[in-house]
Amino acid sequence: MLRAFQTDDAALRPVAEKVLAGTRLDMDEGRALYRSADVLAVGWLANHVRERLHGNRAYFNVNRHINPTNVCVAACRLCAFGRKKDAPGAYTMALEEAWQAAASGYSEAITEFHIVGGLHPDLPFEYFLDLIRGLKQRFPQVHLKAFTMVEIAYLAKRAKLTIRQTLEQLKAAGVDSLPGGGAEIFADRVRHIICDHKIDGDQWLETARLAHRLGLRSNATMLYGHVENDEDRLDHLLRLRALQDETGGFQTYIPLAFHPANTPLQHLHTTTGWRDIKEVAIGRLLLDNFAHVKSYWQMVSPKIAQIALRFGADDIDGTVVEEKIYHDAGATTPQGLRRQDLIRLIKEAGREPIERDTLYRPVTRTETSFTVSV
Numbered sequence: 001m002l003r004a005f006q007t008d009d010a011a012l013r014p015v016a017e018k019v020l021a022g023t024r025l026d027m028d029e030g031r032a033l034y035r036s037a038d039v040l041a042v043g044w045l046a047n048h049v050r051e052r053l054h055g056n057r058a059y060f061n062v063n064r065h066i067n068p069t070n071v072c073v074a075a076c077r078l079c080a081f082g083r084k085k086d087a088p089g090a091y092t093m094a095l096e097e098a099w100q101a102a103a104s105g106y107s108e109a110i111t112e113f114h115i116v117g118g119l120h121p122d123l124p125f126e127y128f129l130d131l132i133r134g135l136k137q138r139f140p141q142v143h144l145k146a147f148t149m150v151e152i153a154y155l156a157k158r159a160k161l162t163i164r165q166t167l168e169q170l171k172a173a174g175v176d177s178l179p180g181g182g183a184e185i186f187a188d189r190v191r192h193i194i195c196d197h198k199i200d201g202d203q204w205l206e207t208a209r210l211a212h213r214l215g216l217r218s219n220a221t222m223l224y225g226h227v228e229n230d231e232d233r234l235d236h237l238l239r240l241r242a243l244q245d246e247t248g249g250f251q252t253y254i255p256l257a258f259h260p261a262n263t264p265l266q267h268l269h270t271t272t273g274w275r276d277i278k279e280v281a282i283g284r285l286l287l288d289n290f291a292h293v294k295s296y297w298q299m300v301s302p303k304i305a306q307i308a309l310r311f312g313a314d315d316i317d318g319t320v321v322e323e324k325i326y327h328d329a330g331a332t333t334p335q336g337l338r339r340q341d342l343i344r345l346i347k348e349a350g351r352e353p354i355e356r357d358t359l360y361r362p363v364t365r366t367e368t369s370f371t372v373s374v
């Protein structure tokens with residue numbers, strides 16, 4: 001097998017031996033991956049792991065994003081979405097509006113609502129509980145993947161509850177799992193520059209730990225392509241891996257490409273295709289205890305997400321329908337894709353498209369109905 005692996009980068013050979021033997025990579029081997037210019041060799045190794053785990057399968061889902069408010073107290077320099085309460089463009093959906101947003105574009109039989117928003121200084125915790133209860137009542141079969149660790153910590157502070165109590169109440173109201181946002185880069189040096197007022201890396205990890213202990217699965221993200229360096233990314237990935245060893249509660253790792261337009265960091269460059277592909281591959285190689293690695297097509301474009309299916313990714317996310325966070329930051333991707341567009345992207349890459357629900361159970365559809373295998 002090692003003979004099929006080719007590289008002119010001598011530093012990758014010992015890494016390849018470990019990957020092919022199924023042995024965990026350490027920090028130094030992570031450094032070798034980041035330093036290597038041989039993206040094909042790094043990608044070959046990541047693809048090897050991806051195929052060992054998932055064969056030819058590539059996952060997508062039929063989902064809809066709902067962003068109930070863009071009002072946010074945090075003022076993160078990485079963000080173009082958040083607004084102060086009275087600023088032009090600030091919005092907060094009434095509960096009826098949010099439920100209506102969920103219902104619009106429902107024709108493709110959505111299996112997941114992905115719900116995230118700003119840190120609103122006035123909305124009471126009851127608003128979020130009612131939002132979730134109302135969605136569960138109206139769409140009982142839809143999985144509610146709602147609120148990042150950052151939102152959870154803020155809701156807890158405002159409601160004067162512990163993180164655990166907050167998570168328990170949201171779970172009782174109908175939250176089924178948590179998305180992976182808000183992780184950014186855990187290193188304090190970077191956080192002070194890009195998202196100074198957010199919870200720190202340890203608090204993000206502790207909130208995820210508590211969620212997992214309560215039986216709520218979550219995803220994990222890493223925002224790259226701004227002021228971070230290789231060491232910061234390695235530190236981030238290894239801290240995620242350590243928590244996953246402890247809880248096993250993460251489902252999917254999603255590297256997110258920074259979009260600088262309309263943010264206070266707009267002087268920075270956008271990421272390149274080389275960097276986007278390499279981040280997927282390195283995530284797949286270092287996070288040996290994560291079942292899935294997603295190349296989120298909205299972030300990196302459908303074209304890059306498709307290629308990533310041969311560089312470590314086994315998932316390209318879903319239909320989304322209406323995306324706001326990256327489009328406010330200048331993304332030129334479509335707001336949503338249709339189910340058949342996702343299938344075409346996957347098939348053309350020579351992979352077998354598997355529609356999944358949020359928990360990666362296959363969804364079978366007929367002309368008029370769909371079922372989830374349990």
Ligand code: V47
Binds near residue numbers: 184263
């Ligand atoms: O946490 C904000 C990022 C995240 C910008 O769990 C930006 O399945 C780039 O986490 N440029 C939210 N990124 C999105 C997110 C997510 C998306 C899709 C699927 C899942 C999942 C999670 O978006 C934020 C932040 O890291 N973000 N602003 C920006 N200007």
